[in-house]
Amino acid sequence: MLQYLLQEDDSDRSIATGLGFPRVMMHLASSDDAEIREAALRGLLELSREKNDGSSSIDKSDEKLRQLLEERIKGITLMSQEDLETVKEERQLVDLLWSICYNEPSSLREKGLVVLPGEDALPPDVASKLFEPPLRASAANRNATEKKDEPMKLLGP
Numbered sequence: 001m002l003q004y005l006l007q008e009d010d011s012d013r014s015i016a017t018g019l020g021f022p023r024v025m026m027h028l029a030s031s032d033d034a035e036i037r038e039a040a041l042r043g044l045l046e047l048s049r050e051k052n053d054g055s056s057s058i059d060k061s062d063e064k065l066r067q068l069l070e071e072r073i074k075g076i077t078l079m080s081q082e083d084l085e086t087v088k089e090e091r092q093l094v095d096l097l098w099s100i101c102y103n104e105p106s107s108l109r110e111k112g113l114v115v116l117p118g119e120d121a122l123p124p125d126v127a128s129k130l131f132e133p134p135l136r137a138s139a140a141n142r143n144a145t146e147k148k149d150e151p152m153k154l155l156g157p
Contacts (some may be wrong), residue, residue, distance in 0.1 A: 041093040
């Protein structure tokens with residue numbers, strides 16, 4: 001709910017900042033639960049984006065934010081390949097937050113951990129044959145078995 005409000009109106013960002021949500025989100029971003037971490041990182045990302053007047057709702061020079069991002073980068077760097085695949089969104093959020101806050105690429109990007117090999121490839125198309133329009137499917141089947149000499153049959157009078 002908070003992420004929706006932050007995306008919709010700049011004044012909501014100021015209210016969220018005034019209520020202390022950035023500190024709460026920084027605390028939640030260091031949680032052991034991956035879903036909580038990801039949601040908190042999303043909230044921090046929304047707060048770090050510039051408002052229409054060019055200011056940000058989050059203090060980008062905050063040492064706690066930098067420390068949090070460095071800890072997440074270190075944690076991600078130490079993960080196994082299998083664990084890295086499960087925290088794809090978190091890797092991208094940490095990298096994006098680092099880039100926005102510090103105007104430089106994160107060490108995740110330098111180590112090639114933001115997008116792993118094969119992640120940017122399109123998934124295999126396994127459903128298109130199942131959801132093919134019936135008319136097109138029947139035409140394809142008929143063309144495969146139809147002889148070239150036979151004239152085309154038209155429906156109607």
